[in-house]
Amino acid sequence: MSFLNVYHDHDPDQPLLTTHDGERIAAELAAHGIRFERWATKADLAPDADPEVVLAAYAEEIERLKADNGFATADVIGLTPEHPDREALRAKFLDEHRHSEDEVRFFVRGEGVFYLHLDSRVYAVGCAQGDLMSVPAGTPHWFDMGPAPHFTAIRLFTNPEGWVANFTGAGIAARFPRFEALPTGGGESAESAPGSLA
Numbered sequence: 344m345s346f347l348n349v350y351h352d353h354d355p356d357q358p359l360l361t362t363h364d365g366e367r368i369a370a371e372l373a374a375h376g377i378r379f380e381r382w383a384t385k386a387d388l389a390p391d392a393d394p395e396v397v398l399a400a401y402a403e404e405i406e407r408l409k410a411d412n413g414f415a416t417a418d419v420i421g422l423t424p425e426h427p428d429r430e431a432l433r434a435k436f437l438d439e440h441r442h443s444e445d446e447v448r449f450f451v452r453g454e455g456v457f458y459l460h461l462d463s464r465v466y467a468v469g470c471a472q473g474d475l476m477s478v479p480a481g482t483p484h485w486f487d488m489g490p491a492p493h494f495t496a497i498r499l500f501t502n503p504e505g506w507v508a509n510f511t512g513a514g515i516a517a518r519f520p521r522f523e524a525l526p527t528g529g530g531e532s533a534e535s536a537p538g539s540l541a
């Protein structure tokens with residue numbers, strides 16, 4: 344299930360906001376120039392479909408994203424809980440980093456959490472099947488797929504080299520709740536959606 348937890352970046356214990364409301368998530372993120380949308384997924388796609396099959400199934404959507412946003416390439420990242428390299432792959436995205444290009448990810452199946460460090464706040468965005476999310480170039484962020492990853496995501500790149508990260512060296516990611524302590528991973532999910540955070 345999609346969710347948003349917003350924290351002060353010095354207080355990882357007490358979220359300022361927790362919501363599962365897709366429109367509220369989209370609105371909070373849009374205020375920072377971040378795109379969050381829920382798209383229809385293809386029911387006839389097998390969970391273990393090859394990357395070429397996934398790209399073919401979403402060819403129309405990918406072409407539209409390329410045409411509208413200038414992306415050059417798309418690839419597919421998919422992990423199952425049995426993946427032999429799951430720990431190394433989880434670790435690859437777990438430290439705060441930036442990209443010099445806009446990042447757009449579409450979750451074909453499964454779940455993962457993006458953490459965006461925006462000014463003095465951390466936005467933990469739980470993405471689920473059908474969610475499309477952007478991370479604008481230069482935004483400090485990290486991603487947690489959890490200890491037993493299960494997701495397939497389409498990634499779009501303007502850089503034909505694909506995924507290039509510039510790590511910030513900050514230890515902030517280690518202080519925030521991991522995937523397994525958040526709603527996607529079975530953690531607490533009480534709704535608290537008071538007024539604007541601004």
Ligand SMILES: CSCCC(=O)/C(O)=C/O
Nearest residue numbers: 420436448455485486496
């Ligand atoms: C959900 S796609 C895998 C993570 C990724 O590509 C990225 O850039 C994380 O920061």
Ligand SMILES: [Fe+2]
Nearest residue numbers: 442446478484
């Ligand atoms: Fe990233």
Ligand code: NI
Nearest residue numbers: 352353462463
């Ligand atoms: Ni700070």
